[in-house]
Amino acid sequence: MAIALITGITGQDGAYLAKHLLGLGYKVYGAARRNSNYNTERLEILGVEKDIKIREFELLEESNIRNVLEEVKPDEIYNLGAQSFVAASFKTPLYTSDVTGLGVLRILESLRSICPESKFYQASSSEMFGKVLETPQNEDTRFYPRSPYGVAKVYSHFITQNYRESYDIFACSGILFNHESPLRGNEFVTKKIAKAVARIKKGKQDQLKLGNLEAKRDWGFAGDYVEAMHLMLQANIADDYVISTGETHSVKEFIQASLEVADIPFEWEGEGIDTCAISKKSGKKIVVCSEEFYRPAEVDSLLGDSSKARKILGWEPKTKFASLVDLMVKYELENN
Ligand code: NAP
Numbered sequence: 001m002a003i004a005l006i007t008g009i010t011g012q013d014g015a016y017l018a019k020h021l022l023g024l025g026y027k028v029y030g031a032a033r034r035n036s037n038y039n040t041e042r043l044e045i046l047g048v049e050k051d052i053k054i055r056e057f058e059l060l061e062e063s064n065i066r067n068v069l070e071e072v073k074p075d076e077i078y079n080l081g082a083q084s085f086v087a088a089s090f091k092t093p094l095y096t097s098d099v100t101g102l103g104v105l106r107i108l109e110s111l112r113s114i115c116p117e118s119k120f121y122q123a124s125s126s127e128m129f130g131k132v133l134e135t136p137q138n139e140d141t142r143f144y145p146r147s148p149y150g151v152a153k154v155y156s157h158f159i160t161q162n163y164r165e166s167y168d169i170f171a172c173s174g175i176l177f178n179h180e181s182p183l184r185g186n187e188f189v190t191k192k193i194a195k196a197v198a199r200i201k202k203g204k205q206d207q208l209k210l211g212n213l214e215a216k217r218d219w220g221f222a223g224d225y226v227e228a229m230h231l232m233l234q235a236n237i238a239d240d241y242v243i244s245t246g247e248t249h250s251v252k253e254f255i256q257a258s259l260e261v262a263d264i265p266f267e268w269e270g271e272g273i274d275t276c277a278i279s280k281k282s283g284k285k286i287v288v289c290s291e292e293f294y295r296p297a298e299v300d301s302l303l304g305d306s307s308k309a310r311k312i313l314g315w316e317p318k319t320k321f322a323s324l325v326d327l328m329v330k331y332e333l334e335n336n
C-alpha cells in the first residue's frame, strides 16, 4: 500500500486530496500544526477524518518536519501547507515568507537526507503570474508577483525546481489557478459571496461588503484540481504543470451568478468603488464596495492555459463556472 503524507491536511485542498487518495487505496498521513483543537471539520464533512493518521507538523520547525519524515517514510509528499491568504500576506510579510517560502526548503532539505526516493508535490500558484506579462498564462510565462504571498510562492517554486535539478529528486510543482468549493476558507471571495448571498436570502444579513469587483480569475473546482496533483506524481518525468479551466470571470460576474442562483432580483448601480447592487424587492443596497478590502497591489486578471496537463497527464477540468457557483451557493442555502 503506497503511503502519502499531506501537509495542510486541515485546509480545503488537504481534505479533497485525502479523500481522493484514500479512494485510490493509499495509506494517508495528514500533517497538521499543533492546535488546542485540530480543525478536522473539512475532513469530517467529506467523511474521511477517521481514515487519516494525523501527525503534528509545523512548517517553521525543521526538527518537527524531520521527525515526521523519519517516522512516516512517505512514498509521496504533497506540500499544501501555507499561509495562503494573499490579503493577509501584506500584513504579515515576514511570517508568510517563512511559512510559505522557507517552509518548502525545510521539507526539501529533510527529504533529501531522510527519504530521497519520496516524490514531492509543491503547491505553486497562479498568483506568481501577478501583473501578467502574457495571456493566457502557461508554464513558460514569466512571473511578476504582486504580493508577499506571490513572492514567497515564486521562491518555493524555484527551490523545488532547484532540488529536482541538483539532487535528482522527483519534485513537481502544480501551478494551480484559483480553485474553490463549499470547503473554501471564509475569507476568500467566492466563499464570502456564496455565504452572504444565502444569508441575505434568509434575512440573516442585510449587506455584503467587498473590495475590487473588477478583478478577474480563472476559477475551477478544488475536487477536480486535486486529481491533477496526484497525476503529476505518477508521470514518468518530474515536471511543472499549469492547472486551470481556461475561462476567466470577474468578481462582479460571480456575485451576479450567485444572486441569480438564490433567486434575488437586483440591479447594478455606480462604477468602481461606488458600484453597488440594489435589491429590486426592498430597494436597499445589498452589495457595496469598501476601501478596507482593496489590496496595496492587485492581480487584475488571470487566465490559464493547461494544455500541457491535458496532453501529458490526461487531466481536464470537469466543473464549469456556472456549476461551481451553483454548487457553492446551494451548499450555503442548505447548510448556512
Ligand atoms: P488553505 O485552505 O488555506 O489551507 C492551508 C493549510 O496550511 C491549512 O491546513 C493550514 O493549517 C496549513 N498551515 C498554515 N500555516 C502552517 C504552518 N505554519 N505549518 C503547518 N501547516 C500550516 O489552502 P488551500 O486552498 O487548501 O490551498 C492549499 C495550497 O495550495 C496552499 O499552499 C495554497 O497556497 C496553494 N494554492 C491554493 C490555490 C487555491 O485557489 N485554493 C491556488 C493555488 C495554490 P490550519 O488549518 O492550522 O490553518
Ligand code: GDD
Residues within 6 Å of the ligand: 084, 085, 086, 087, 124, 125, 126, 127, 176, 177, 178, 179, 187, 188, 189, 190, 192, 209, 210, 211, 212, 213, 215, 216, 217, 251, 293, 294, 295, 298, 299, 302
Ligand atoms: N478575499 C477577498 N475579499 N477578495 C476580494 C474581496 C473581498 O472582500 N473583494 C474583492 N476581492 C478580489 C481580490 O482583490 C482578488 O482580486 C479576488 O477577489 C480574489 O481574491 P481571493 O478569493 O482572496 O483569492 P486570490 O486570487 O487573492 O488568491 C487565491 O488564489 C491564488 C491562486 O491565484 C488564494 O487561494 C491563493 O492561496 C492562491 O494561490
